[in-house]
Amino acid sequence: AxxxxxxxxxxxxxxxxxxxxxxxxxxxxxxxxxxxxxxxxxxxxxxxxxxxxxxxxxxxxxxxxxxxxRHPEVEAAAREQAMLGDCFNLPGPRMVELAERLTGIVDYADWAMFQKNGTDATTLALTVARAHTGRKGVLMATGAYHGAAPWCTPIPLGTTPGARADLYNYRYNDIASVEAALAACGDDLAAIIVSPFRHDAGLPQELVEPEFARYLRALCDEKGAMLVLDEVRCGMRLGFGSSWAGIGVAPDLSAWSKALGNGHPIAALMGIDVLRPAIEKIFTTGSFWFSSVAMAASLATLDVMARExxxxxxxxxxxxxxxxxxxxxxxxxxxxxxxxxxxxxxxxxxxxxxxxxxxxxxxxxxxxxxxxxxxxxxxxxxxxxxxxxxxxxxxxxxxxxxxxxxxx
Ligand code: PMP
Known part of the structure; x- marks a missing residue:
């Protein structure tokens, strides 16, 4: 048989x-x-x-x-919210509470916006950076994974070259390669996106060299560009707060997801005050971005992490x-x-x-x-x-x- x-x-x-x-x-x-x-x-x-x-x-x-x-406290918070409902015409109180909580934990963040997946947050980060600067160019590390949208999917079949038209590659931890990417980009630099350390799939990983992080910060300051930290994978694992807090480099924008909700679907874009006017002018939303259950789960996750x-x-x-x-x-x-x-x-x-x-x-x-x-x-x-x-x-x-x- x-x-x-x-x-x-x-x-x-x-x-x-x-x-x-x-x-x-x-x-x-x-x-x-x-x-x-x-x-x-x-x-x-x-x-x-x-x-x-x-x-x-x-x-x-x-x-x-x-x-x-199935952490008991996280699941109890999710269940309690589910009893009240999840997806409504308007957001619920958990959204404000979670934005307050996260901006308290991530020291440079003045505001938070919520999505579902990491790709939502990394993609929105670039939209915000471009809307704020009025420029198009984005520097990203060769081989870095920032999600599966047309601009960043590792396999571009089915996307158009236009989706990546304003992206310029540098090598992680390699200042000279950033300078070369910048030369190609010219005066059009909107943002540099970078992960807290190099964690490309299928390759040995590489921790960030603090002087590389500081160089990116100084370059963005000099050019009036936004430094975007992709915290989707590292966030709330390297530290309880910004992964670069220890080296004293604060980004302007950061994309978060994964660990925030201990398995519940939640992503966040966090950033600094100066970006608020640009965000009020763009349009960004999603049917499930305002759902309360994942936000309740995230609040409980952060409570347990802080306490324990x-x-x-x-x-x-x-x-x-x-x-x-x-x-x-x-x-x-x-x-x-x-x-x-x-x-x-x-x-x-x-x-x-x-x-x-x-x-x-x-x-x-x-x-x-x-x-x-x-x-x-x-x-x-x-x-x-x-x-x-x-x-x-x-x-x-x-x-x-x-x-x-x-x-x-
Ligand atoms: N950025 C990084 C660094 C990631 O590790 C991931 C997911 N592995 C993403 C972005 C995309 O997140 P998601 O799959 O939730 O869209």
Whole structure:
């Protein structure tokens, strides 16, 4: 008799009614060979696939989950709001409360506007910067991911060259390349968009060099252009507030999403007072941008994070994982590269171009009950217990053993 697999059945049905069987970053083809395509449930640091296999979650839904799945306090706040209603003719009080809360947490921000996805916020940031400056040019880092809109999708098929006509590329942390991009842009500079550190998919990550961040700030000041920080992935993980607060560089605009609502759909654009008149002249909105449930969830998420010091907990857990991974790589004699921030590490095996080792590593972790990603940075959540961290390190040990076994 055939082995019953709910996942296989869902895949078969999806192939009939969903293009490609699945699309976007959550298509299972991006994961390890044999990975599931569907998850049935999650609680705390654990997710369960549709066939009942459990994994300790080191991917955290690609960033949104900071406090663990179905965090009781966040879900209670969302339920309480849902009892009153979510989507009305007009916004509710939660919107004002959340804008007050966020501008209190993000020190340079004078105002906040809400959307649903990170792409909404990064795209609106450029619209606001262009409306304010009356210029078109935007400098962005080669290979940086700012979303899937026509101006920034990594695969431009189906978009027009016009969508990127006023974009100029620089290399992250490379001042000379910014100068070259600026020369190409001329007097037309509206904004420079940059992420808190370099986290391009499938490549080793790179923390920002403080002098690079300060140079971008000074350049924008000199040219009257807007510095836009894309906090969508890093926000509320590197710090509770601006990811660049520690290096003393404040942007003019910042785009946020993922961690803000612990899985509830919310994004935010935050910025400085001088931009208000331009924002009053543009038109931007969305049917679900004013919905209250995600805002209530976000308020609760931020309350729990502030009260419990979740960022510090994620830093501690991330450091344990980081140190453990490096010790295991040394023990097994495997050449491994670990880059980025401890709360969002990226692991790869230098010199390999076919992902064979990363696939073997991730598959071994999955077999040992840990959900990682072979080609994307992982994410720590504050829900991980010390015992679960020990289980994770047992699994990654299996991963390194499997990689050592295939040799070079
Ligand atoms: N910017 C960054 C840095 C991101 O990591 C992402 C999502 N991975 C986005 C923007 C786009 O966010 P979304 O997928 O929610 O539109």
């Amino acid at each position: 055939p082995v019953a697999s709910v996942d296989a059945d869902l895949r078969r049905r999806a192939a009939a009614v969903i293009p490609g069987g699945m699309y976007g970053h959550q298509a299972a083809k991006h994961l390890w060979p044999g990975a599931p395509q569907f998850i049935a449930s999650g609680e705390g640091a654990v997710v369960r696939d549709v066939d009942g296999r459990e994994y300790i979650d080191l991917l955290c839904s690609y960033g949104p989950i900071v406090l663990g799945h 010091g979740s960022v510090a907990r994620m830093h501690t857990l991330g450091q344990v994982l980081w140190d453990g991974l490096l010790a295991q790589a040394a023990k097994y004699g495997v050449d491994c590269s670990l880059t980025g921030h401890v709360t969002m590490p990226y692991l790869c095996f230098p010199g390999e171009s076919d992902w064979a080792k990363t696939d073997v590593f991730a598959a071994a972790c999955a077999k040992a009950g840990v959900f990682t990603h072979p080609r994307h940075n992982w994410f720590i959540s504050a829900a991980l217990s010390d015992a679960q961290m020990a289980q994770i390190l047992e699994a990654t040990g299996e991963g390194f053993a499997a990689v050592a076994a295939i040799g070079d």
